[in-house]
Amino acid sequence: MSQKTDELARILQATETSLKEIDQTPFSAKGFERLREKINEYIIQLVTESVKVTKAREADSISPSYVDHASKYLISGRGSKLYKLVGIIGGVLFGIGTTNVVRMILDNQYSTRGIIVSFACTVVGALTISLQVAKD
Numbered sequence: 001m002s003q004k005t006d007e008l009a010r011i012l013q014a015t016e017t018s019l020k021e022i023d024q025t026p027f028s029a030k031g032f033e034r035l036r037e038k039i040n041e042y043i044i045q046l047v048t049e050s051v052k053v054t055k056a057r058e059a060d061s062i063s064p065s066y067v068d069h070a071s072k073y074l075i076s077g078r079g080s081k082l083y084k085l086v087g088i089i090g091g092v093l094f095g096i097g098t099t100n101v102v103r104m105i106l107d108n109q110y111s112t113r114g115i116i117v118s119f120a121c122t123v124v125g126a127l128t129i130s131l132q133v134a135k136d
Contacts, residue, residue, distance in 0.1 A: 008047055012040055045074055083135040090128025097122030 019039070024032045049070035050062045057066065100118035104110050
């Protein structure tokens with residue numbers, strides 16, 4: 001574990017050295033300090049997530065594709081989870097709507113309210129599924 005901590009500390013130190021060479025002109029002193037904090041925070045999260053991906057794939061070392069996967073996961077974060085939830089809700093609504101349509105056809109019993117509710121559920125469900133697919 002200390003080897004991983006030492007390697008992470010070395011990466012952070014290299015980042016700090018690189019940031020000292022950057023022109024801070026567009027940033028205030030506090031703004032640039034916050035930028036450095038956020039970069040270090042992201043590096044720690046990216047290394048941690050890359051290790052998790054590597055362990056999940058039972059690999060011996062972290063490949064570039066694992067780093068890409070970890071980065072994509074970190075960047076997509078909450079928004080992606082929200083769209084997945086929207087997609088799930090859309091799937092449920094779509095299922096309710098289509099099930100009601102099939103049930104009305106099989107029973108040969110049609111009602112205005114049943115048709116409206118089924119149509120609304122199917123359309124809203126299809127739209128929310130499309131939204132989730134488009135965002136992924």
